[in-house]
Amino acid sequence: MKNTDNTNTVLPILIATNSFLRKKTRIVQPEDISEIRKVVPTMFETMYQASGIGLAAPQVGIGLRFFIVDLMKDDVSDPMVFINPEIFEKSDEQSGYREGCLSFPEQFADVIRSEKIKVKYMDLEGKINEIEADGLLARCIQHETDHLDGILFVDHLSSLKKNIIMRKIIKEQKREH
Ligand code: NI
Numbered sequence: 609m610k611n612t613d614n615t616n617t618v619l620p621i622l623i624a625t626n627s628f629l630r631k632k633t634r635i636v637q638p639e640d641i642s643e644i645r646k647v648v649p650t651m652f653e654t655m656y657q658a659s660g661i662g663l664a665a666p667q668v669g670i671g672l673r674f675f676i677v678d679l680m681k682d683d684v685s686d687p688m689v690f691i692n693p694e695i696f697e698k699s700d701e702q703s704g705y706r707e708g709c710l711s712f713p714e715q716f717a718d719v720i721r722s723e724k725i726k727v728k729y730m731d732l733e734g735k736i737n738e739i740e741a742d743g744l745l746a747r748c749i750q751h752e753t754d755h756l757d758g759i760l761f762v763d764h765l766s767s768l769k770k771n772i773i774m775r776k777i778i779k780e781q782k783r784e785h
Contacts, residue, residue, distance in 0.1 A: 618654040619647075619668040624711045624777045630758040633666055633673045636691050638734070644674060644691065645732055651676050652687055660710045662748045664755030667711050675752035679744055690729040693753050697726035705747055709761050713780070715773045719764045721750045 622629055636644065647670065655663040655676060664675035674691040701723040708716045724742040727749055731737055741749055751761055762770040 617650060618657050619650055621654065621658060621663075621667050621710050622669060623713070623781060624709075624760060624762070624774065625781060626711075628669060628671075629666055629711060629755070629760060631666065631671060632758050633671050633756045636672050636674055636730070640672060641691075641732070641734060644672065644689075648676060648689055648732065652678065655710070658710050661744075662752045663710060664752045666755055666758075673756045675755065677745070677748050677752065679748065681744075689732050690727070690749065690752070691731065693727055693729040693749065693756070695725050695727050695750065695753055698722035698750075699724035705744075707747070707751065707761050709751070711760070712762070712773065712777060715776060717762070717765055717769055717773065719747075719751075719761055721747050721764075725749060727753075 647668075651663055651665075651668060654668060655661075655678065661679050662675060662677045665672045673693070674689065675693070676687065676689050678685055678687045680686075699722045702720050703723050704718045704720050706716050707719040723746065724740065725746045726738065726740050728736065728738045754760070754763075762773050765773070
């Protein structure tokens with residue numbers, strides 16, 4: 609699915625200050641799937657061009673419970689679509705990792721998350737899958753599932769660190785407009 613032709617259209621990514629990112633998304637119904645199939649290739653293109661590894665529907669203004677992931681491990685593309693994801697198990701073992709988010713350009717911070725998770729989700733073919741994930745994939749799924757509930761990675765930080773990042777984002781926004 610990766611396409612390096614940058615004349616392809618991409619979607620605008622909402623920036624952290626946009627209140628839409630704080631809304632809880634709606635469960636995907638069978639009748640939503642065809643619409644999702646249409647937008648997913650453009651979402652991947654948007655994510656690849658922004659050099660991201662995950663992108664949730666609300667980040668491109670879609671209020672539905674799904675996200676895309678492609679870790680590009682060893683430069684190999686492995687696009688995944690998670691519809692109505694449910695993390696039903698999280699390991700007590702946690703780890704910290706420098707996280708970013710396409711809605712927070714150039715901002716990174718250490719976030720503590722469970723090292724292993726089990727997640728149930730529907731794919732684009734409408735099939736229900738259950739997987740166990742660890743490491744970066746587990747982190748990415750937790751980060752993106754948060755987006756579907758209006759939670760952003762800075763919410764996991766101390767209010768001091770969160771405020772510093774939010775202020776930088778607001779400052780940058782003002783500079784651009
Ligand atoms: Ni994000």
